[in-house]
Amino acid sequence: xxxxxxxxxxxxxxxxxxxxxxxxxxxxxDDPEVRGALSSLxxxxxxxxxxxxxxxxxxxxGRSPSPCCLVLDVRLQGIDGIDFQTQLASSDxxxxxxxxxxxxxIPMTVRGMKAGAVDxxxxxxxxxxxxxxxxxxxxxxxxRRQQEDESDRLRATYETLTAREREVMGLVAAGLMNKQVxxxxxxxxxxxxxxxxxxxxKMGAQSLAxxxxxxxxxxxxxxxxxxxxxxx
Numbered sequence: 389x390x391x392x393x394x395x396x397x398x399x400x401x402x403x404x405x406x407x408x409x410x411x412x413x414x415x416x417x418d419d420p421e422v423r424g425a426l427s428s429l430x431x432x433x434x435x436x437x438x439x440x441x442x443x444x445x446x447x448x449x450g451r452s453p454s455p456c457c458l459v460l461d462v463r464l465q466g467i468d469g470i471d472f473q474t475q476l477a478s479s480d481x482x483x484x485x486x487x488x489x490x491x492x493x494i495p496m497t498v499r500g501m502k503a504g505a506v507d508x509x510x511x512x513x514x515x516x517x518x519x520x521x522x523x524x525x526x527x528x529x530x531x532r533r534q535q536e537d538e539s540d541r542l543r544a545t546y547e548t549l550t551a552r553e554r555e556v557m558g559l560v561a562a563g564l565m566n567k568q569v570x571x572x573x574x575x576x577x578x579x580x581x582x583x584x585x586x587x588x589x590k591m592g593a594q595s596l597a598x599x600x601x602x603x604x605x606x607x608x609x610x611x612x613x614x615x616x617x618x619x620x
Contacts, residue, residue, distance in 0.1 A: 409454050409455070410434070410436050411435050411436065411454055411455045411456060411457075411526045412438060412452040412454055412455075412456040413426075413430045413435050413436065413437050413456065413457055413459060413526075414438050414440065414446060414449070414456060414458045414483075415427065415430075415437065415439040415440065415459045415460075416439075416440045416441075416442065416445075416446050416459070416460050416461060416464070416469075416472075417439070417441070417459075417460075417464075417488075418441050418442065418461065418464050419461070420441070422461070423439040423440075424439075426439070426459060427439050429515055429519070430522070433519060436454075442465070442467075443467055443472045446458070451481065455526050455529045455530040455533060456483060456529055457483060457484045457485065457486060457506070457522055457525030457526050457528075457529055458476075458483050458484070458485045458525075459485075459486045459518075460472065460473060460486070460487055461489060462487055462488070462489035462496065462500065463489055463490070463491060469487060469489075470487070470499055470500050470503055473485045473500065473505060474503045477503060477504050482532070483529065484506050484525035484526070484528045485504065485505050485506060485525070486505065486506050486507050486508075486518070486521045486522060486525050487500045487505045487509070488508075488509045488510070488513065488518075489510060489511060490510070490512075496508075506521060506525040507520075507521035507524065509521060538605070539605055539606075542591075542605055543606060545590060546591070546602075546606055546608070548590055549586075549587060549590060549591075552583055553583050553586055553590070555573060556569060556573070556580060556583040556584055557587045557599065557603060558603065558608050558609060558610040559572055560584055560599065561599055561602075561603035561604070561609040561610070566581055569584075587599070
């Protein structure tokens with residue numbers, strides 16, 4: 389057995405609870421022995437394991453509030469695992485996937501990796517290799533969740549801006565100078581400076597580069613104007 393990975397979680401396999409950040413590994417495999425072995429392996433290193441015999445059972449399960457990944461067998465009864473992976477990638481339920489198969493070949497591996505798999509493991513695989521792949525998948529999901537949380541926080545802050553402040557933010561982030569923004573909005577330059585200051589303060593932007601990054605994340609940067617556009 390591989391040494392314990394310090395995820396800092398219990399290994400009782402219990403369900404998610406509010407505030408519990410224990411990573412969850414979902415397993416979809418129609419072989420009960422494989423499901424049992426993987427469940428024991430993941431729980432032994434402090435991960436939560438939830439196993440399913442089919443993709444349908446997995447889809448019926450609620451989303452995990454904690455970082456997670458899916459260990460998916462390629463050859464399942466009635467459905468191709470890689471096709472299912474592709475469906476997940478294009479759905480509103482993205483999740484990092486580790487593929488496994490007892491009948492792999494190079495074209496299948498390439499297809500799985502192109503579909504976005506974190507790793508592709510042939511059966512039988514070493515426990516160390518599976519744990520390494522799952523660890524990478526969980527780190528990927530944790531990073532995605534952090535980005536989503538940051539976007540949500542930015543959106544909530546952006547909603548506190550006045551309509552005029554939003555206009556100023558979009559134009560400033562597009563590269564227009566205060567004078568150009570004033571001409572564009574038909575207001576005084578000093579008013580633009582006041583709005584710009586309010587925007588920087590409310591959004592918590594330390595610099596113009598910060599504000600541009602935020603505007604791009606929020607997709608509110610005005611793209612139809614340029615810095616050197618003449619204001620009439």
